[in-house]
Amino acid sequence: MNGTVNITGSSNTKNISTTGTISATGKISSNDAITSATDLKAKRFVINAVEAISTSGATLTIDLSNSNIFSIIMSHNVSTLTLNNPAIGNYILKLTHTGNAHTITWPSSIKWNGDTTLSTTGAKIDIVTLIYDGNNYYGSIAKGY
Numbered sequence: 001m002n003g004t005v006n007i008t009g010s011s012n013t014k015n016i017s018t019t020g021t022i023s024a025t026g027k028i029s030s031n032d033a034i035t036s037a038t039d040l041k042a043k044r045f046v047i048n049a050v051e052a053i054s055t056s057g058a059t060l061t062i063d064l065s066n067s068n069i070f071s072i073i074m075s076h077n078v079s080t081l082t083l084n085n086p087a088i089g090n091y092i093l094k095l096t097h098t099g100n101a102h103t104i105t106w107p108s109s110i111k112w113n114g115d116t117t118l119s120t121t122g123a124k125i126d127i128v129t130l131i132y133d134g135n136n137y138y139g140s141i142a143k144g145y
Helices: none
Strands: 005-007 010-012 016-018 034-036 051-054 059-063 069-074 080-084 089-097 110-112 125-132 137-142
Touching (some): 051 059
Parallel strands (some): 059 080
Antiparallel strands (some): 089 125
């Protein structure tokens, strides 16, 4: 729905919350939280727009509250990566290397399923998937696109 969502006779343009069902034949949107005490089901979830970031030095801070998908231009090696404001969920980092291959020193809070190195040749794209469960990050890398 566009604009206001009516739930049990009340209107709320900020938080949308119910202990029952939230349903619509169109789009449901909120500038704040949409919560339900039961399952929230959708044909498709549209995540915030992709957050674009460029590395400008050895330190990179990513505010995970800005999006779930980040497109990062790797023009420097990153020796300090900080992940701020996580919420339980999935995060995708699309790392685009400039003419040279670059490296990231990953936070020790990420548990990996295998290799943590990035592409070793320049002008490649690597995709890092992070799942955060409220306590730990679980990561995997697909590289060399």
